[in-house]
Amino acid sequence: MHTRNDDHASRFRTLHTQGVLRLANAWDAGSARLIESLGAPAIATTSAGVAWARGYVDGDALPIERLLDTAKEIARVIRVPLSVDMEGGYSDDPAVVAANVVRAAETGAVGINIEDGGGSPDALCAKLSRIRDALASRGLDVYVNARTDVYLRGLAPPEARVAMVLERAARYREAGADGLFVPGVTEAGAIGDIASSAGLPLNVMLRPGLPPLEEMEVLGVRRLSAGSDIAEAVFAHVGALANAFLQDGRVVPGERMAYGAINALFSEVRPSA
DSSP, X not given: OOOHXXXXXXXXXXXXXXXXXXXXXXXXXXXXXXXXXXXXXXXXXXXHHHHHHTTOOSSSOSOHHHHHHHHHHHHHHOSSOEXXXXXXXXXSOHHHHHHHHHHHHHHTOOEEEEEOTTSOHHHHHHHHHHHHHHHHHHTOOOEEEEEOOTTTTTOSOGGGHHHHHHHHHHHHHHHTOXXXXXXXXXXXXXXXXXXXXXXXXXXXXXXXXOOOHHHHHHHTEEEEEOTTHHHHXXXXXXXXXXXXXXXXXXXOOSOOOOHHHHHHTTTTOOOOO
C-alpha cells in the first residue's frame, strides 16, 4: 500500500515530464496554502523567503530546526507535493547534510534543492552521494535538484559558462542528482544547449530576459521557479502599506483579499499532530 508521500513523490517526478512545471515559491504555511488554492500542482519553498520570514539572512544562516518547522507547517496545510530549498544543506559535512535531507523528507518533503554556491563542485558531489545513500537506506523517494551558481555568481566568463555548467551537470548526475537548476541563465541559445546536453531536467529561475514560456518548453526547460521574486514583492507591498499607515494613519488604495476568503483557505486544514 502506498503512503501519501509515495504518491506525492511519484507525482512530483511526473510533473517534470509534462511541459514546464511552474513553481511560485512559498515561504510559510499561509503563502503555500494560498498558492495551492490557485491551482499550483506542487509547492516549493524559497530559501530567502523562509529565512526572512523567520528573521534570518539568506545564505545557510537559518537553523535547520527552523527550516524543518517550516516544512512541517507547510506539509500540514497542503495536499500537493512539497519541495524544500535546502541551500547548501546547512553544513559542510556530507553526512550531516544527508541527515538533514532525511529529516526534511520525514516532514513530508518529496523534493529538495541543494546548491554548490561559490564552492567546489567536489563538495556538492560528496553531499549528493551521501544524500542518495541515506535516502536509499531508508526507502525514501526524494527528487534531488542540484543547483549550480555558475551564472548567478558569474563563476566563468560568459563564453565559458555553458561548458562549465555541463561539466558540473555530468558530475552531479553521476553523484545522484535528479534535476539541474541553473539560476541566472536567460539567453535562449544557452538554455537550449544546457537542456539538450545536461542529461537532467532543466530548471531555470524567473529573470528579466527569459524567453516566453512556450519557447522555453521547446528549448527543453522542464521547471521554472519564481525564486524569491514573489516574497520580495510582498515585502515591498507590506512596506508601502505600513509606511502609509505609520505616516498619517491612512489606507493605501488597492486590491485586498477579503478576511473571509483568507480564513476559508484554512477551514479544512487538519490540526497539528
